[in-house]
Amino acid sequence: MDAGLKRELEEKALSGERLSREDGIALYETDDLAWLGGLAHEVRTRKNGDVVYFNVNRHLNMTNVCTASCAYCSFQRKPGEKDAYTMRIEEAVRLAHAMEGDGLTELHIVNGLHPTLPWRYYPRSLRALKEALPEQVSLKAFTATEIHHFESISGLSASEILDELIDAGLESLTGGGAEIFDEEVRSQIVDHRTHWEDWSRIHRLAHSKGLKTPCTMLYGHIEERRHRVDHVLRLRELQDETGGFQVFIPLRYQHDFVDMRDGKIRNRLQAGTTMASGAEALRTFAVSRLLFDNIPHVKVFWVMHGVGTAQLALQHGADDMDGSVVEYKITHDADNFGTPDKLTRDDLLELIRDAGFRPVERNTRYEVLREYEGPDPARRDQPQPMRA
Ligand code: SF4
Secondary structure: OOHHHHHHHHHHHHHOOOOOHHHHHHHHHOOOHHHHHHHHHHHHHHHHOOEEEEOOEEEEOOEOEOOOOOOOOOOOEOOOOOOOOEOOHHHHHHHHHHOOOOOOOEEEEOOOOOOOOOOOHHHHHHHHHHHHOOOOOEEEEOOHHHHHHHHHHHOOOHHHHHHHHHHHOEEEOOOOOOOOOOHHHHHHHOOOOOOHHHHHHHHHHHHHOOOOEEEEEEEOOOOOHHHHHHHHHHHHHHHHHHOOEEEEEEEEOOOOOOOOOOOOOOOOOHHHOOOOOHHHHHHHHHHHHHHOOOOOEEEEEHHHHHHHHHHHHOOOOOOEEEOOEEOOOOOOOEOOOOOEOOEEHHHHHHHHHHOOOEEEEEOOOOOEEEEOOOOOHHHHHOOOOOOO
């Protein structure tokens, strides 16, 4: 990228002028990652100051049985398959209770598209969880794909479904099911029938009922950078209309995932793909932050990026970190690549501070629950190792 274009993009981004599709593509193509990251960091700092948000959440998957077979998915099982499971509502409640310690404030619930579970199972589960868990635990549940599935199994409209789920305790949808909206790419990786038209219809409806939702993008598989730009611009346009997205979450496609339980590779894209490099991940965070002039937060999910890249993402536009936080941990569970699946609160606070930010614990609605001290100057005197 020549110096003139750099200056032009810089002026646009810093004056708040909206960046175009061409600008987004040009930003992806720069070799100057430090410049790109610095620009995104400036914009992120103007929006969110020196704060990095985190929340204490746990994931609950009530069934992994799914009628679809998305090419990248390692989670789904077919009925009768070894490891296929569906929880009874009491089981889900028992499991949620076990997760309650550690100051839990959010339960994140997503499931497979089960072929025979009745629609009633879902609002009943939410109601039972809401009654059983402490007041401060918010239920963030279901992808737009699941809501679309509920329409077909219940005969109800998405509006009626959302009303019933909200009445049962739903506080936010999850952002899943978005993957990449480009139809051609999508047709090669997504096996369910919820595409942009229905995904956007359902989030629009949720926003009209007062719910705030996240939005996501699965990147680093067979898509090209221009598909990422187009994906973000579709979401930006919808955000102009509803204002209901709180956060954008780039999800790094996991090429190497081997199911530890049976050693199987279920990802059918594996032979033809690699995974986004750390630099490509940082570029994706930075360009997304610069294009999304209307979404307040960008979140990095450290489980998918590794703690090192996640920490750097905070300097490339991200202001929010996601992943399980526990108070104490006896062992550090890690995958084959050394990425832990849980961090203690102290690990996470140090990770944020060592990147130069001030940690703030939030709830699902981004209300501040607890503020912490910023970077510790004494720690600067020595190298800063990760305890995880
Ligand atoms: S809908 Fe696709 S991504 Fe979701 S569980 Fe089923 S196969 Fe996996």
